Amino acid sequence: MAPEPTSEPAIRIDNLVKRYGAKDSAKDSDGGGKLALKGVSFDVPEGGIFGLLGPNGAGKSTLINILAGLVDKTDGSAEIWGFDIDRQRRNAKRSIGIVPQEIVFDPFFTPFEVLENQAGFYGIPKAERRSEELLEAVRLSDKRDAYARTLSGGMKRRLLIAKAMVHSPPILVLDEPTAGVDVELRRQLWELVLELNGQGVTVVLTTHYLEEAEQLCDRIAIINHGELIANKPTRELIGMAREKIVSVSVDMDLAGPIMEEAFVKAEVVEPRRLDVTYDRDATTAGQILSLIQHHGYAIEDVTTREADLEDVFVQLTAAV
Ligand code: ADP
Numbered sequence: 349m350a351p352e353p354t355s356e357p358a359i360r361i362d363n364l365v366k367r368y369g370a371k372d373s374a375k376d377s378d379g380g381g382k383l384a385l386k387g388v389s390f391d392v393p394e395g396g397i398f399g400l401l402g403p404n405g406a407g408k409s410t411l412i413n414i415l416a417g418l419v420d421k422t423d424g425s426a427e428i429w430g431f432d433i434d435r436q437r438r439n440a441k442r443s444i445g446i447v448p449q450e451i452v453f454d455p456f457f458t459p460f461e462v463l464e465n466q467a468g469f470y471g472i473p474k475a476e477r478r479s480e481e482l483l484e485a486v487r488l489s490d491k492r493d494a495y496a497r498t499l500s501g502g503m504k505r506r507l508l509i510a511k512a513m514v515h516s517p518p519i520l521v522l523d524e525p526t527a528g529v530d531v532e533l534r535r536q537l538w539e540l541v542l543e544l545n546g547q548g549v550t551v552v553l554t555t556h557y558l559e560e561a562e563q564l565c566d567r568i569a570i571i572n573h574g575e576l577i578a579n580k581p582t583r584e585l586i587g588m589a590r591e592k593i594v595s596v597s598v599d600m601d602l603a604g605p606i607m608e609e610a611f612v613k614a615e616v617v618e619p620r621r622l623d624v625t626y627d628r629d630a631t632t633a634g635q636i637l638s639l640i641q642h643h644g645y646a647i648e649d650v651t652t653r654e655a656d657l658e659d660v661f662v663q664l665t666a667a668v
Contacts, residue, residue, distance in 0.1 A: 357391035357427075358519050358550040359415065364388045364424035366410050366574075384410040386574040387424065392519075392567075397541065397551040399565030399582070401558070403665055407574045408554045409449070412523050416446045429518055442470070445512030447522040451504045455497030459488050459507050462496060463514055470515040482510040486540060502533040509540060513549075520544060522553040526560060538564055562586070562657040572665045582657070589655025589663060592628045594636050597621050598645035608639045620648075 365388075369381035384407045392398045402408050413419035415426060417437065426433045429443035453462055463479040483489045486506035491499060499507065505525065512520055522541070526534040534557075541564060545551050555561050561568055561582070568585050570578040578585060591612055598620050605614040606622065613625040624636050633652055641647060 356394065358394040358429060359392035359552070360427040361391070361411070362389050362425045362427075364411065364414065364426060365422045366407070366414065366419065367422045368410075384574050385414075385421075385424075388571060388574070388576045389424075390569050390576055390579045392550065392552055394518075394550050395545075395548065396566045397545050397553070397564050399561040399568040400552060400554045400571065401561055401568055401661065402554075402571040404556075406571045408571060409523060411571070412446065412521055412552075412554065415444060415521065417441055442515055443517050444519045444521060445515065445517040447505075447508050447512045447520065447525060449523045449527065451501070451508060453496040453504065453507070455495060457496055458491075458493045459483060459496065459499070459510075460492045462507060462511055466511050466514040472515060478514070478516070482513055485513075485543075486510045502529065502536065505529070505533075505537065506540065509537075509544075513544070518548070519550045519552065522551065524554055524556065526555065526557060534560070558657045558661055568657075570661065570664055577664050578660075585660055586655060586657055589659040590627050590629055591625050591659060591663070592633070592655060593623055593625050593653040594633045595621060595623045595651045595653065596637065596640055596647055597649040598640070599648055600645065602645070606640060606643050610635060610639060 364385050365383075366385040367381045367383050388407070388411065400408050400411070410419060414421045415428060415433065417433065417440075428440040431440040431443060433440045457465065460479055460483065463482055464477065467477045467479065480489070483492055486509055488503060488506055488510065491503060496504065496507070509520075509522070525537055525541070529537065538560070541551055541553070553564070565582055568578070568580065568582050569576060580588070595617070601619045602616050602622055605616050607614065610626060610631045611624050612627055615623045617623050622640065624640075626633075626636055633650070637647055637650065
């Protein structure tokens, strides 16, 4: 059974540093090697769905592997469910379930056996095991006794989630859960994640799909080049986008893009339609429209596009 919670955040990460390939230990900052995490600090609040985003090579897997006990950190500290990952390693490990990116099963075990073996690994007595219940939860009861190698990719991913939940951890971490997965299966996995979260499991996920983060996560941290560059509630993060786009239809063919200082970018997308990107802190859609009218065009239709997570992501990660 999961240990009782002992403190507020589900995960606390404090000044985490990872240098790969450095000579021996730790704190020599000229130690060479690849500095994958440059002193990252943040908390994962209990009870939510937390997204960890960042471009390829940003350090996401490194961070998760440190929490999983698969990679040794160079410096800093981390607590999982109040347990220090060094000093209280066993309890820390028991408090987290990790769903890895890669699918690795012995092809000759059945889903039931995969879960039973994992329970054995955690020393869970037979009477306390939840294999059937977990198979049910991930909709694999009918595949209970099939060889793992005969499962579809989606079934294998669901089995991985069940495997990560065998010891009833209060925190579930999913590393790129829907990479290379089709739309239908992605929806199914989202549902499963939401269901587990609804049962009180704190979820952390890394993803490349910004739409996934936007829809699922209530809070998002972004790392880039081993540094934390954002950590905010999703809605607030999306609200950070400075640029907005107004799409304007005019009464005659455009001679070419109209240039004005107030425009960040102007693009003729159809003979009579112009998309103007502007900085919402510096100007308004109304001003943009009157500038276009000044060029002699009458405006027939206007739509504005709100920024989404992708805009913010591009804005933040392009800065370095
Ligand atoms: P992400 O998961 O965000 O794509 P990673 O944590 O995998 O990023 O990688 C962060 C950086 O550390 C990258 O530059 C990567 O090349 C490097 N790296 C990752 N694993 C190792 C390793 N085992 N040895 C050396 N460098 C590594």
